[in-house]
Amino acid sequence: MRSALSPSVPALVTGASSGIGEAMARALAGRGHHVVAVARRRDRLQALAAEMAPSGGLIEPMVADLGTEAGMSAVAERLQDGRAWVLVNNAGFGSRGRFTELDATREVDEVLLNVVALHRLTAAALPGCVAHGTGGVLNVASTAAFQPVPYMATYGATKAFVLHFTEALAVELAGSGVRVTVLCPGATRTEFGEVAGNVRQIEMAMPMGPVRVAASALRAFDRNQTICIPGAANAVGAYSVRLVPRSVVRRVVAPLFKPR
Numbered sequence: 001m002r003s004a005l006s007p008s009v010p011a012l013v014t015g016a017s018s019g020i021g022e023a024m025a026r027a028l029a030g031r032g033h034h035v036v037a038v039a040r041r042r043d044r045l046q047a048l049a050a051e052m053a054p055s056g057g058l059i060e061p062m063v064a065d066l067g068t069e070a071g072m073s074a075v076a077e078r079l080q081d082g083r084a085w086v087l088v089n090n091a092g093f094g095s096r097g098r099f100t101e102l103d104a105t106r107e108v109d110e111v112l113l114n115v116v117a118l119h120r121l122t123a124a125a126l127p128g129c130v131a132h133g134t135g136g137v138l139n140v141a142s143t144a145a146f147q148p149v150p151y152m153a154t155y156g157a158t159k160a161f162v163l164h165f166t167e168a169l170a171v172e173l174a175g176s177g178v179r180v181t182v183l184c185p186g187a188t189r190t191e192f193g194e195v196a197g198n199v200r201q202i203e204m205a206m207p208m209g210p211v212r213v214a215a216s217a218l219r220a221f222d223r224n225q226t227i228c229i230p231g232a233a234n235a236v237g238a239y240s241v242r243l244v245p246r247s248v249v250r251r252v253v254a255p256l257f258k259p260r
C-alpha cells in the first residue's frame with residue numbers, strides 16, 4: 001500500500017478545532033474526503049467548515065466532549081455505520097506539575113480523553129474497516145511516549161499507551177488492507193502548551209508547525225507506515241533513549257519539565 005486512500009472513504013478527526021487536528025481535517029477535506037470534525041468548541045468547527053466550503057472541502061462539525069460517556073458514545077455510534085472510515089484520534093491534552101499537587105479529577109479526565117476515548121473509537125471504527133478491507137486509524141501519541149516523563153507523568157503514560165496499542169494493532173491488521181499509523185510529534189506550535197502549562201518548554205524545543213506535522217502524518221498513513229515521528233531531530237531523540245539505561249533517561253528528562 002503506497003497511495004492515498006480513495007476519497008470515497010469518510011474521515012473523522014477528533015480535536016479538529018485547533019492545532020494538529022485542525023490541520024489534519026483541512027488536509028483530508030482538501031483530498032476530497034467528507035470529514036466529520038469533532039471537538040467541544042462549536043464556533044471553531046463551524047468557522048472551519050465555512051472556510052473550507054467554497055473550495056469544495058466538506059467538513060461536518062460534530063460537537064462532543066470526548067471526556068464524557070455521552071460524548072464518547074455519540075462519536076462511537078457515528079463510526080458504527082458499517083462503512084470503512086479514516087479515524088484520526090487526535091484530541092488530547094497534557095498537564096504539568098508534581099502528580100500529588102495536580103487536580104486529581106483533571107488527571108482522570110486526561111486518561112479518559114487520551115486513552116479511553118481513543119480506545120473506544122478505535123474499537124468502533126475498525127470492524128467496518130476490516131469488513132471492507134480499507135480505511136484505517138491514525139492515532140496521535142507524542143515523542144513523550146518513548147520514556148517516562150516526570151512532572152508530566154500522566155501525559156507521558158497516556159501516550160505510551162497510544163504508541164504500544166497502535167503498534168500492536170498494526171501487526172494484527174497487517175495484510176488486511178486497513179492502515180494503522182501512530183503519529184509521535186515532538187514540540188508543535190499549537191494551543192497544547194497553554195493548556196498543559198509548558199509553553200516555555202515547547203518554544204525552547206524549536207517547535208514545528210501543525211500543518212507540517214499533519215502532512216508528515218498523512219504521508220506516513222498513505223504508506224501504511226506504523227510509526228511517524230516528524231522531524232529528524234525528534235526521531236533521533238525518541239530512539240536514542242533505547243541506548244541509555246532507563247534510570248539515566250528518567251533523571252535526564254525530569255529537570256526539563258520540573259516546575260520552578
Ligand SMILES: NC(=O)c1ccc[n+]([C@@H]2O[C@H](COP(=O)([O-])OP(=O)(O)OC[C@H]3O[C@@H](n4cnc5c(N)ncnc54)[C@H](OP(=O)(O)O)[C@@H]3O)[C@@H](O)[C@H]2O)c1
Pocket residue numbers: 014015016017018019020021038039040041042044064065066067068090091092093094113140141142143184185186187188189190191192193195202210
Ligand atoms: N503540541 C505539541 O507540542 C504536541 C506534541 C506531541 C503530541 N501532541 C498531541 O497532539 C494532539 C493534538 O494536540 P495539539 O497540539 O493540536 O493541541 P491543541 O491545539 O490544544 O488541540 C487539542 C484539540 O483537542 C480537543 N479537545 C480537548 N479536549 C477535548 C474533549 N474533552 N473532547 C473533545 N475534544 C477535545 C480540542 O478542542 P476543544 O477544546 O474545542 O474541545 C482541540 O481541538 C494531542 O493528542 C497532543 O497530545 C501535541
